[in-house]
Amino acid sequence: MSSPLITLKGVNKAFGGRSVLDNISMQLMQGEITTLIGPNGAGKSTLVRIILGLIQPDSGTVSPSAGLRVGYMPQKMHIDPTLPLTTCRFLQLANTSHHACHEALERVGIGHLATSPIQSLSGGEVQRALLARAILRKPNFLVLDEPVQGVDVTGQNALYRMIGELSKALNCGVLMVSHDLHLVMSATDRVICLNQHICCQGHPEQVTQDQAYIDIFGQTTAVYAHQHDHHHSLHGDVLDGHNHQHGEGCNHD
Amino acid sequence: MTDFLLYALLAGLGVAAVAGPLGCFVVWRRMAYFGDTLAHSALLGVALGVLLEVNLSISVAAVPLLMALGLVYLEQRGILSLDTLLGILSHSALATGLVVISLLPDVRVDLISLLFGDLLSVTVDDLYVIYAVAAAVLGLLILLWKPLISITVQAELAAVEGIKVSAVRTALMLITALVIAIAMKIVGVLLITALLIIPAATARRMSRTPEQMALVASAIAMLTVVLGLSMSWQLDTPAGPSVVVCAALLFMLSLVVRQRG
Numbered sequence: 213m214s215s216p217l218i219t220l221k222g223v224n225k226a227f228g229g230r231s232v233l234d235n236i237s238m239q240l241m242q243g244e245i246t247t248l249i250g251p252n253g254a255g256k257s258t259l260v261r262i263i264l265g266l267i268q269p270d271s272g273t274v275s276p277s278a279g280l281r282v283g284y285m286p287q288k289m290h291i292d293p294t295l296p297l298t299t300c301r302f303l304q305l306a307n308t309s310h311h312a313c314h315e316a317l318e319r320v321g322i323g324h325l326a327t328s329p330i331q332s333l334s335g336g337e338v339q340r341a342l343l344a345r346a347i348l349r350k351p352n353f354l355v356l357d358e359p360v361q362g363v364d365v366t367g368q369n370a371l372y373r374m375i376g377e378l379s380k381a382l383n384c385g386v387l388m389v390s391h392d393l394h395l396v397m398s399a400t401d402r403v404i405c406l407n408q409h410i411c412c413q414g415h416p417e418q419v420t421q422d423q424a425y426i427d428i429f430g431q432t433t434a435v436y437a438h439q440h441d442h443h444h445s446l447h448g449d450v451l452d453g454h455n456h457q458h459g460e461g462c463n464h465d
Numbered sequence: 466m467t468d469f470l471l472y473a474l475l476a477g478l479g480v481a482a483v484a485g486p487l488g489c490f491v492v493w494r495r496m497a498y499f500g501d502t503l504a505h506s507a508l509l510g511v512a513l514g515v516l517l518e519v520n521l522s523i524s525v526a527a528v529p530l531l532m533a534l535g536l537v538y539l540e541q542r543g544i545l546s547l548d549t550l551l552g553i554l555s556h557s558a559l560a561t562g563l564v565v566i567s568l569l570p571d572v573r574v575d576l577i578s579l580l581f582g583d584l585l586s587v588t589v590d591d592l593y594v595i596y597a598v599a600a601a602v603l604g605l606l607i608l609l610w611k612p613l614i615s616i617t618v619q620a621e622l623a624a625v626e627g628i629k630v631s632a633v634r635t636a637l638m639l640i641t642a643l644v645i646a647i648a649m650k651i652v653g654v655l656l657i658t659a660l661l662i663i664p665a666a667t668a669r670r671m672s673r674t675p676e677q678m679a680l681v682a683s684a685i686a687m688l689t690v691v692l693g694l695s696m697s698w699q700l701d702t703p704a705g706p707s708v709v710v711c712a713a714l715l716f717m718l719s720l721v722v723r724q725r726g
Binding site: 265 | 611621622624673674675678
């Protein structure tokens with residue numbers, strides 16, 4: 213099933229003398245969902261930007277395969293409210309027809325918002341609009357930087373499921389940045405745990421048992437346990453389960 | 466109608482036509498302070514132009530352009546926030562311009578007209594320059610419209626989709642410097658940003674697409690020039706500030722209309 217979409221060899225990057233990425237080598241495969249996890253400041257976003265070609269590494273090589281078509285879903289988007297822009301028009305910036313835009317919006321379940329101003333969309337709707345714009349380019353490689361940011365937990369599950377289905381339907385490789393391994397576990401083929409260097413990688417179950425992972429995410433793993441148990445009264449002494457889980461799961465920078 | 470009034474009107478309309486769409490980008494990209502900084506540096510452009518005996522039209526466009534490129538460089542080095550950086554450069558440029566002008570051996574420069582515009586002294590040669598520059602700016606804006614909108618909405622997404630973001634951004638700075646150079650004659654360095662922002666902000670309330678907003682802003686800016694010149698003629702007020710006052714009045718009117726609707 214898989215041929216490499218993009219290959220990184222010995223990539224290094226430093227900002228102001230401080231090393232952010234240290235000797236990163238990896239291959240991203242067609243038809244495979246790879247999740248990149250790591251604590252804040254681990255260099256996740258920097259790595260994504262290097263893979264996208266938005267910034268150049270200090271050393272090392274990034275080799276995209278011939279015919280690589282990237283669909284990108286950025287972490288955040290701020291559009292000034294003075295810019296009159298409908299959701300449909302926002303999608304058309306990706307260089308496509310009116311018809312294709314409506315189709316893509318239907319596909320991500322927000323067809324009814326085509327003529328709404330993009331600034332009026334909720335957090336989850338914006339993420340879907342971004343996803344729609346990414347798939348419009350008929351990509352064979354989707355790069356999603358924290359795709360469920362600002363989305364409530366139910367919405368997060370739905371969004372992850374949609375990403376899984378879309379990537380299968382388009383037969384594309386996916387690189388996803390996430391803080392929350394628990395939620396993406398089932399949808400992920402491979403996890404890369406990053407903390408300036410690649411600490412460990414492999415299948416999700418395998419990675420969660422890796423000592424390097426536990427060293428970094430020991431505490432976070434306990435949070436996952438809370439999420440498992442949040443229906444029970446284990447957590448009652450802190451906050452109501454839903455609010456607490458949302459705060460931890462979002463983990464904004 | 467006397468010739469000088471006709472020239473003033475034509476010059477004002479030419480500048481207003483391009484100030485509309487460019488002003489939209491200034492509003493959308495929150496570049497108001499940036500525009501102010503470039504406008505202030507145009508005064509330095511006049512001073513240096515006189516000092517070095519270069520064609521003023523060239524130096525007035527070149528100094529803001531260099532300023533813009535310098536700003537990009539300083540911002541990327543990340544020493545200070547853009548806001549602070551603009552504050553420093555904006556006022557330093559204005560002050561340096563004023564100092565250099567005062568040091569010029571024979572004072573051939575009328576400071577008030579530089580600061581607030583001198584619409585009624587427009588000559589036929591000025592008109593040629595204004596219309597040539599306005600045509601170039603309009604051409605660039607039309608040519609780069611789609612990528613400009615795209616980088617305004619989300620620059621990284623635009624880059625991944627194949628747009629040369631830094632080239633488009635540099636082009637927008639060039640356009641801004643050019644418009645400042647021709648708008649200086651009309652409203653002066655202190656009021657240029659007003660001519661860019663106010664018509665665009667007024668147009669926002671009656672537009673549903675970016676293109677509509679750009680066209681409406683153009684129309685409003687041109688209407689503003691006509692109203693401002695009439696006011697200046699009737700009440701014997703300075704032309705540049707009169708144009709800006711009319712722009713502000715139209716903006717306030719648009720607020721009232723909106724509230725009713």
